[in-house]
Each structure stands twice: as C-alpha cells, then as structure tokens.
Amino acid sequence: MPPISFPSDPPAPLRLGVCYYPEQWPKARWREDARAMRALGLGTVRIAEFAWSRMEPAPGQFDWAWLDEAIDVLAGEGLSVVLGTPTAAPPQWLVEAHPDVLPVGADGRVKPFGARRHYCFSSPSLAEATRRIVTAMARRYGGHPAVVAWQTDNEYGCHDTTLSYSPAALAAFRRWLRARYETVERMNEAWGTAFWGLQFLSFEQVGFPVGQPTSPLPAHALDFRRFASDEVVRYNRLQVELIRAHAPGRPVLHNFMGLFAEFDHHACGADLDIAAWDSYPLGHVDTAATFLTEAERQQWARTGHPDLTAFHHDLYRGIGRGRMWVMEQQAGPVNWADWNALPLPGMVRAWTWEAFAHGAELVSYFRWRQLPFGQEQMHSGLNRPDGALDDGGREAAQVGAEIGRLLAAGDAASLAMRPAAVALVMDYPSLWMAQIQPQGKDMAGFGPMLAYYGALRRLGLDVDIVAPDASLAGYALVVLPGTLHLDEALVERLRASTAVVVAGPRTGSKTDRLAIAEPLPPGPLREWLAVRVRAVESMRPGRTLAIDAGEHGHGVGVQWRDLIELDAGNAAGAQEVRVLARYEDGAPAWLARGRFHLHAGHVDADLLLRWVDAAAREAGLSPLAPEALAPGLRLRRRGQWLFAIHRGPQPAVVPVPQGAIPLLGGATLPPGGVGIWHLSD
Numbered sequence: 001m002p003p004i005s006f007p008s009d010p011p012a013p014l015r016l017g018v019c020y021y022p023e024q025w026p027k028a029r030w031r032e033d034a035r036a037m038r039a040l041g042l043g044t045v046r047i048a049e050f051a052w053s054r055m056e057p058a059p060g061q062f063d064w065a066w067l068d069e070a071i072d073v074l075a076g077e078g079l080s081v082v083l084g085t086p087t088a089a090p091p092q093w094l095v096e097a098h099p100d101v102l103p104v105g106a107d108g109r110v111k112p113f114g115a116r117r118h119y120c121f122s123s124p125s126l127a128e129a130t131r132r133i134v135t136a137m138a139r140r141y142g143g144h145p146a147v148v149a150w151q152t153d154n155e156y157g158c159h160d161t162t163l164s165y166s167p168a169a170l171a172a173f174r175r176w177l178r179a180r181y182e183t184v185e186r187m188n189e190a191w192g193t194a195f196w197g198l199q200f201l202s203f204e205q206v207g208f209p210v211g212q213p214t215s216p217l218p219a220h221a222l223d224f225r226r227f228a229s230d231e232v233v234r235y236n237r238l239q240v241e242l243i244r245a246h247a248p249g250r251p252v253l254h255n256f257m258g259l260f261a262e263f264d265h266h267a268c269g270a271d272l273d274i275a276a277w278d279s280y281p282l283g284h285v286d287t288a289a290t291f292l293t294e295a296e297r298q299q300w301a302r303t304g305h306p307d308l309t310a311f312h313h314d315l316y317r318g319i320g321r322g323r324m325w326v327m328e329q330q331a332g333p334v335n336w337a338d339w340n341a342l343p344l345p346g347m348v349r350a351w352t353w354e355a356f357a358h359g360a361e362l363v364s365y366f367r368w369r370q371l372p373f374g375q376e377q378m379h380s381g382l383n384r385p386d387g388a389l390d391d392g393g394r395e396a397a398q399v400g401a402e403i404g405r406l407l408a409a410g411d412a413a414s415l416a417m418r419p420a421a422v423a424l425v426m427d428y429p430s431l432w433m434a435q436i437q438p439q440g441k442d443m444a445g446f447g448p449m450l451a452y453y454g455a456l457r458r459l460g461l462d463v464d465i466v467a468p469d470a471s472l473a474g475y476a477l478v479v480l481p482g483t484l485h486l487d488e489a490l491v492e493r494l495r496a497s498t499a500v501v502v503a504g505p506r507t508g509s510k511t512d513r514l515a516i517a518e519p520l521p522p523g524p525l526r527e528w529l530a531v532r533v534r535a536v537e538s539m540r541p542g543r544t545l546a547i548d549a550g551e552h553g554h555g556v557g558v559q560w561r562d563l564i565e566l567d568a569g570n571a572a573g574a575q576e577v578r579v580l581a582r583y584e585d586g587a588p589a590w591l592a593r594g595r596f597h598l599h600a601g602h603v604d605a606d607l608l609l610r611w612v613d614a615a616a617r618e619a620g621l622s623p624l625a626p627e628a629l630a631p632g633l634r635l636r637r638r639g640q641w642l643f644a645i646h647r648g649p650q651p652a653v654v655p656v657p658q659g660a661i662p663l664l665g666g667a668t669l670p671p672g673g674v675g676i677w678h679l680s681d
C-alpha cells in the first residue's frame with residue numbers, strides 16, 4: 001500500500017460525515033465525490049459494510065485492490081474512514097457451501113439469499129467465515145492512518161433477524177439451557193412446567209417456543225429471548241476481539257437501531273467503545289412507533305416526534321458510556337416506511353443540531369447520493385441521482401458552517417457533556433416480558449418509556465438513560481417507567497441513594513422467570529412502599545377512568561391500572577403512605593411513601609406532566625412551568641451551551657435564561673428552527 005500523508009480529522013467535538021458505497025459507483029466518480037464531500041464540510045466517510053462479496057469473491061480469495069484505492073482516494077482528499085465489517089451481507093458462495101448460515105423464520109422456512117441479513121447468529125459456518133473475513137480486513141487496514149474507527153456488521157437484528165429457528169439455533173439453545181440450569185428438573189421448576197403437564201425429561205426435548213396451538217410457557221419464551229440476545233452479544237464480541245487484535249487504538253462501534261429492543265443493547269454495548277445509532281425520525285413516526293396515535297403521526301409526519309429522536313440519543317449515549325455517534329442520519333425521504341414524507345425544510349439541520357445537543361460526537365448522513373437502482377432506489381441522499389445537491393445536502397453544508405461559528409466561539413471543553421440530574425432506567429428484559437405477556441394489547445413496547453421521557457423533557461429537564469445496574473449516585477430523580485423485573489441489587493441502590501424515585505405501573509411485578517413477584521407485586525419494593533397490588537386491569541383504547549389529583553390536577557387513567565391495597569403486614573409503613581390521587585371509584589392512582597412515588601396506572605400526558613413536575617420539585621430540581629415550552633419545542637444543555645429545537649406548527653418563544661449569549665437563532669424560533677446560546681455558568 002503506498003504511504004499516505006493523511007491530515008487526521010480535526011479533533012473537533014462536532015463532526016459531520018456520510019455513508020458512501022464506492023462499490024456501487026464507477027471508479028471515475030470517486031475522487032470527484034471525495035472532493036465534493038470535503039467541500040460540503042464532511043470529514044468522515046463510512047464504507048464497506050455490505051461489500052463482502054467484493055472483498056472475498058471466492059472462498060479465501062481476497063480482492064483488496066478496489067478497497068485500497070477507495071480508502072486512498074478518500075484519505076487523499078483529507079477524509080477519514082469508518083470501516084464496516086461486511087458480515088450483514090454474506091456472499092452467495094458462502095450460503096451455497098454452508099446452508100446452515102441461513103436463518104430460519106418462525107414459520108420454519110429458510111430465509112434465502114437475495115437481500116441482506118440472511119444469516120443465523122448461531123451458525124458455526126458463519127462464525128468461521130466471519131473470523132476469516134474480519135481478520136483479513138483488520139490485518140490489512142488496522143494500522144491504516146485514515147481508518148479512524150471500525151463498525152461491526154450493520155444493524156444487528158434489522159428485518160426481524162434476531163431470532164432464528166434453525167437446527168444450529170436449537171442445538172445452541174439447548175446448550176445454553178443446560179449451562180443455565182444444569183439439571184432438567186431445575187429448568188422444569190423455573191419454567192413452571194407443572195402447568196398443562198409440560199414437564200421435560202431432558203434438555204434434548206426442548207423445542208422453540210413458537211407454533212404451538214396457543215402461547216408457550218412464558219419462561220420458555222423469555223429464556224429463548226435471553227438466549228438469542230446472548231447470541232448477538234457473542235457474535236459481536238467475536239468481531240470486536242478480532243478488530244482490536246489488529247487495529248489497536250481504533251474505537252469499535254456498532255450502529256444500533258431506533259425503537260428496537262430485541263437484544264440487550266447494554267450487554268452488547270459493554271464490548272464497544274462507542275454506541276452509534278441510525279436516526280430516521282420520519283420513518284420512526286410513520287411506521288415504527290406503533291404507540292403513537294394517528295393524530296400524532298399526522299402532526300409530526302414531516303418533523304419527527306419531539307421526544308423520540310432525543311430519547312435514542314440519550315439511550316445510546318448511556319449505552320456507549322458517554323460516547324455516542326449518529327452513524328446514519330436521515331437526509332430526505334426514506335423508502336421503507338408505510339408512507340415516506342419529505343422532511344420539513346430545516347429539519348435535516350435541526351436533527352443534526354439536536355444530535356449534537358444530546359452529546360453526539362459525529363453525525364453521519366445516509367447516504368451520499370441516491371442510487372438509481374436496487375432496493376433502496378427511492379431512498380434519498382445528500383445528492384440526487386443526477387448528482388445535484390439535494391435539500392438535505394444544502395442543510396448539511398449549512399450545519400458545517402455553523403459548527404465553525406460555534407467552535408470559534410467556544411472550545412471543545414465548553415461542549416463537554418455533564419451528567420443530568422434525572423436518570424431513567426431502561427431494562428431490556430422487562431420489555432421482552434411485556435411483549436411475551438402484555439395483558440393489554442398496547443402494553444408492550446416503548447410507549448411507557450416515551451411517556452415518562454416526554455413529561456421530563458416538556459419540563460425542560462435533561463435526562464440520562466441508564467442500565468438497571470448503573471450507579472445512581474448523584475441523581476436527584478430516578479424514574480422507573482415500568483421496569484417489570486427489578487433485582488434486589490437495584491432496589492438496594494435505590495434505597496442507598498437520596499433520589500426521589502418515581503415508579504410507573506407494573507414496576508417490580510415479575511420475577512426473573514416471568515412469574516408473579518412474591519407474594520404479590522411490587523415484589524422487592526413491597527417492604528419499602530408498604531403496599532401490594534391486589535389486582536390489575538387493562539383498558540381498551542378509548543376507555544378512560546377519571547382521576548382527581550387535587551392540587552395536581554384532574555385527568556384520566558388509560559391503558560392499565562394496578563389496584564393497590566395497603567400492606568396489612570406492615571402497619572407502621574402503611575400508615576406513612578400518602579394517597580395523592582384517586583380514580584373515580586376511589587382506588588389510589590398515585591401514592592408515595594417518603595421519597596418513593598408509585599403511579600398505579602398510565603394516565604393522560606398532561607396529568608403525567610403534573611405528577612412528574614411534583615416529583616421533580618420534591619427532588620429539589622427547578623423544572624420549567626408545564627406550559628413554558630410551546631408544543632414541539634425542546635431544550636437541551638451540553639456543557640456551557642443551551643440548544644433549542646422546535647418542531648411545532650407555530651413560531652415558539654424560547655425561555656432563554658438571563659445572561660445567555662445568542663449564537664444562532666433568535667428568542668422566537670420558526671417551525672424547524674434551531675437556537676444556540678452560550679450560558680454564563
């Protein structure tokens with residue numbers, strides 16, 4: 001490889017990049033593209049994540065010439081490269097020689113070659129082929145000065161591929177069960193196989209929890225989810241270790257998805273240096289966020305939802321232990337939602353600034369140019385298929401210039417993220433539990449989490465999203481938005497903290513085997529709270545129960561409620577329980593004992609805002625007045641900077657703190673507007 005003099009990316013805390021596929025374009029265009037990227041203000045280019053068949057056209061025969069050249073061309077224009085391992089697209093020769101690479105769907109049918117992600121995480125042949133290609137790639141480019149980071153694979157689990165029902169997966173699942181339970185008797189006990197006579201005599205009898213006439217044992221289903229999650233983590237770790245061995249000092253990341261919880265991202269993220277994610281605000285609103293109402297989808301169709309994107313920035317910043325990148329940023333209409341709207345003018349810029357406000361180090365647009373062929377031909381890019389700059393490209397260039405202004409006004413240290421005062425606990429297994437036994441059709445998924453997150457954000461509060469085993473030291477307010485299973489260690493950490501704790505309905509209701517917490521929910525919190533849940537009910541959409549919260553307003557209960565009774569076995573504790581709101585039939589809707597608040601059901605968004613506001617004030621925080629932020633307006637602080645992003649339909653006045661010095665935007669923001677201020681403290 002010829003030596004390259006590479007001016008490494010300016011060590012700026014705010015960087016722009018783009019996703020590029022040199023293998024899809026004539027070589028003659030590469031240099032011109034690289035120059036245009038640089039001219040636009042982009043510094044980083046991610047390449048190669050689907051190019052396995054180009055790198056290894058036949059088993060063990062590698063063709064690096066094109067990739068050497070592509071990297072050199074980019075580096076020659078001063079661009080740095082994020083190199084993706086190409087395992088999301090195994091070549092046809094591999095699946096022909098080793099059909100066990102292919103995943104099997106829940107219907108028992110093999111998912112054939114012809115798109116991407118056609119692999120089963122448990123396939124031994126996949127592991128072997130992965131070792132070969134990742135090792136070869138990392139050896140070749142690990143020390144390349146232009147290759148500044150590595151991405152493992154692409155969007156694990158995308159297209160519903162976390163779970164595979166292949167013979168290899170079944171064998172691995174049985175091994176996993178044996179390691180977990182050691183004896184089949186223990187597994188029978190843990191799963192509760194006494195129900196419907198489902199005892200197993202050996203691990204070899206265990207099948208997949210799918211296809212039965214009705215639902216399988218919940219503990220069986222949960223263990224399959226845990227196993228599948230462990231398989232993703234193991235596969236990712238294999239790649240990370242190979243890359244680290246040959247690319248020392250280069251951070252390794254994965255590009256996770258939005259609204260996706262099929263494996264434990266905390267466990268996967270623990271092996272990475274940076275958590276990256278792919279941000280498609282309009283696709284998420286239109287199709288992926290099933291908990292939104294039709295009216296909300298209409299309202300946010302061209303801007304994205306005011307909390308959904310920010311939620312993921314905060315989530316992945318936590319998963320990356322402070323380091324978060326947006327690896328793919330929507331830059332125009334996508335092709336994969338049910339309906340694919342055009343972003344409101346200004347939104348590509350606003351999404352970029354929002355990502356930076358929440359701590360992103362890099363925002364990388366998807367993709368450089370719209371490709372006129374293939375499955376994603378209707379997916380926009382920064383440039384149109386004819387090569388002209390598209391609207392998203394112009395907005396990216398604008399952000400590039402604005403970053404220059406910000407960095408001229410403040411150094412990198414002024415942008416260092418500070419811990420938030422509020423922590424929201426995100427527990428992946430609890431989401432699986434709710435999916436396996438929702439008990440109310442709309443009770444599974446991200447809805448409850450977004451409801452609490454949205455209430456906090458409407459009050460102007462910054463939020464850290466943390467794992468259940470994270471330290472809670474320093475947080476004034478900790479929110480458990482329906483963590484079905486809490487382990488004793490988390491309860492201990494909550495008790496040892498001084499935080500005000502707010503728990504949503506169902507918190508602590510299940511054991512780790514997806515049985516009812518003993519002797520009744522809220523399980524490990526029962527002693528602290530001195531209450532128990534005697535019954536639950538879920539409510540169809542449209543059915544509501546009036547709630548009177550006295551000074552904290554009136555509203556309605558929706559979706560779910562826990563019917564609470566005081567713990568007769570803990571009379572002293574029960575005496576200290578304050579009932580702060582009641583349903584129309586007199587049942588408690590909101591209770592507290594000491595600094596612990598329990599919401600005994602889901603309530604409408606405005607009422608939740610009032611309850612969260614009360615808890616935040618009790619925690620010593622200074623939330624904004626509930627009506628201070630106009631619909632769609634959100635604030636986020638990063639270091640000494642305050643950012644405002646506005647998605648609402650009307651111009652909005654930003655409650656700018658006294659003494660703040662404006663850098664960008666004014667005190668009144670138009671729809672799609674961005675404001676940035678330097679704060680004095």
Ligand code: GAL
Nearest residue numbers: 154155158278280334366379
């Ligand atoms: C992502 C994926 C990209 C591209 C993009 C289109 O899920 O990582 O390769 O398909 O979506 O929006």
